[in-house]
Amino acid sequence: MRDLVIQSLLLYFVLTILTGVIYPGAVTMVAQLAWPQAANGSLIKDETTGGTIGSSLLGQEFTSDEYFWGRLSATTPPYNAAASSGSNLGPLNPSLLKNARARIEALKVPAGKSSKVPVDLVTSSASGLDPHISPASALFQAERVASARGLTQHEVEELIKQNTEGKQFAVFGESRVNVLQLNLALDRLNRPASSTPKPNR
Numbered sequence: 001m002r003d004l005v006i007q008s009l010l011l012y013f014v015l016t017i018l019t020g021v022i023y024p025g026a027v028t029m030v031a032q033l034a035w036p037q038a039a040n041g042s043l044i045k046d047e048t049t050g051g052t053i054g055s056s057l058l059g060q061e062f063t064s065d066e067y068f069w070g071r072l073s074a075t076t077p078p079y080n081a082a083a084s085s086g087s088n089l090g091p092l093n094p095s096l097l098k099n100a101r102a103r104i105e106a107l108k109v110p111a112g113k114s115s116k117v118p119v120d121l122v123t124s125s126a127s128g129l130d131p132h133i134s135p136a137s138a139l140f141q142a143e144r145v146a147s148a149r150g151l152t153q154h155e156v157e158e159l160i161k162q163n164t165e166g167k168q169f170a171v172f173g174e175s176r177v178n179v180l181q182l183n184l185a186l187d188r189l190n191r192p193a194s195s196t197p198k199p200n201r
Contacts, residue, residue: 041055041057042055042056042057043055044056044180044181044184053180053184054180055131056131056178056180056181057129057131058079058081058129058131059071059073059079059129059130059131059132059179059180060079060131060179060180061073061077061078061079062179062183063106064148065144065145065147065148066145066148066149066186067145067183067186068133068138068141068145068177068179068182068183068186069107069121069141069179070130070131070132070133070179071120071121071123071124071125071130071132071133072099072103072122072123072124073124073125073128073129074086074087074088074124074128075128075129078128079128079129080128081129083128084127084128084129085127085128086124086125086126086127086128087099087124087128096123099122099123099124100122100123103121103122104117104122107121107141107144108144116140117140118133118134118136118137118140120133120134120137121133121137121140121141131178131179131180132165132176132177132178132179133176133177133179134174134175134176134177135160135164135175135176135177137177138160138164138177138182139157139160142156142157142160145186149186149190150190151189151190155189156186159182159185159186159189160177160182162185163177163178163181163182163185164176164177165177165178
């Protein structure tokens, strides 16, 4: 019995060292050496102050006409990384239609064009934190952003094209646009009265 207890304790300590210290330490070291940007949260820094603006992996809420808007977020408050969640609303739930109509109204879409709004612009993602929108959603907002910035629509559309990411490994998923990075590129082209994109604009 005593030998069994000793063996069990030894196994416990060996596995604790292997799985709790050596393995995570090795994984962390490899990640920091091979992918330091991703390993540290894919943070985006302000080019002037060096402060953190956000992460390319997490969406932010933008409400100003001078910026592109991302997907709706079902978290409270919007894009709350501590409460990642979808809305869990079924396709027949009236709240889903209500949220979509509210976004269409906020986008100032004429009644006759409401059916042409890209679906990802009026629905939330499963995580509530999606930082991307489709190129179609970005192009749909180009006229509004160009007007608010005093730019031509062509200039804004070119910026969208430059910030469109292709499929993962050219195979998986769809082309997408990172909203925060697009808004930062927009500020570099034409900075508004406010300095850098932040949540709730």
